[in-house]
Amino acid sequence: MLFHFKDQFPHLSTYWDKYLPHQKRLEVPAKTILLEEGKVSQQYIYIEKGCVRAFFNNNGDDKTLQFFFENEGLTSLPSFVNDTPSDITIETLEPSVIYLLPKKYVSQLMDEVSHEPGFLKMMLQIFARRQMHYSSLLISFIRDTPEQRYQNLLTERPHIVQRIPQHYIASYLGVSTVHLSRIKSKLAKGKPHF
Template sequence: MFIHYKNKFPELSKLWDTYEGFQEKIHLPAKHVLLREGETAKYYYYIQKGVVRAYLRTNTGEEKTVQFFFETDGLSSFESFMRAVPSAFYVETLEPTEVTRLPKEKVLELFERLKASPSFMDMVIYIFSDRQIHYMNEFVSFLKDSPTERFENLIRERPHILQRVPQHYIASYLGVSSVHLSRIKAKLAGKH
């Protein structure tokens, strides 16, 4: 959501630090579900160490990974968190993970305090445009690029995902089966 931008905006970092007493540090095992589809998000999470994924289940029960989160990323099911509606997503750890979580009421309080900052609008515009650009690029790539092109983009732009995320989740993220992803990898390996 926004705290992972704290290094870009010093006042955001200072405010986050003033909420240290309300932040709960949690050590979680792999495959721990932080939020289930249908639940209402009550916490904002900041990842200290580990990998988390957001996914949804299709009507046929198939899991579709929509995003991965790593160290220094912040997350919640944004719509659920902000509008108090049921989450469309599951949020789950993929490896042993350490997070700091802040309850919703404290996050909203922090927002209110941020509004007093002279650079508040700059922060809002930067953060939301950055996220919008990221999601729009993902959406356009999914519509325009072949699975092989999407995999090549992943190799080029976010190789850390390939190093830390199991192949079947990467396949789900790319919209292909694990078998198809294996074929793509073999084909690309044959080129080099």
């Protein structure tokens, strides 16, 4: 579960090395479903190369929650932990190289690492970072206009704008593709010309 944090916690490298053989490496095309909404998550996903999207279906309309890139990991955590149906779908947006670690080995890894000094602090730091990210997104949806959300995206996560198709960005921002085009046009007109 923690392979993407191995560089931040090098003192735990023996654990990473031990569980590498249990990961399944896959080279998959774009639009590959890694977890389907309604299925129980049984794998932790690590992205070596490519881009992955987490989304849910809202009456036939996809709503994008998050994008994940190289050296990031993900799963539908409530589904993975509680053996409940996932409320999200996870799919690749680009041809990707991913590793899957079955839940059985994730549980074993967590049991072993939990005995290490500082493990609890490390886990709290990891969860706090994710929580801060999702809290800031929620606050932005309540407080900011779609234009401000797009500007925040340009400033804070420009790689999303560079790599992700526009209709997914619109879904992520909670606007239509037409509205996103208007926002981009308005911002382009407001740029100074030299």
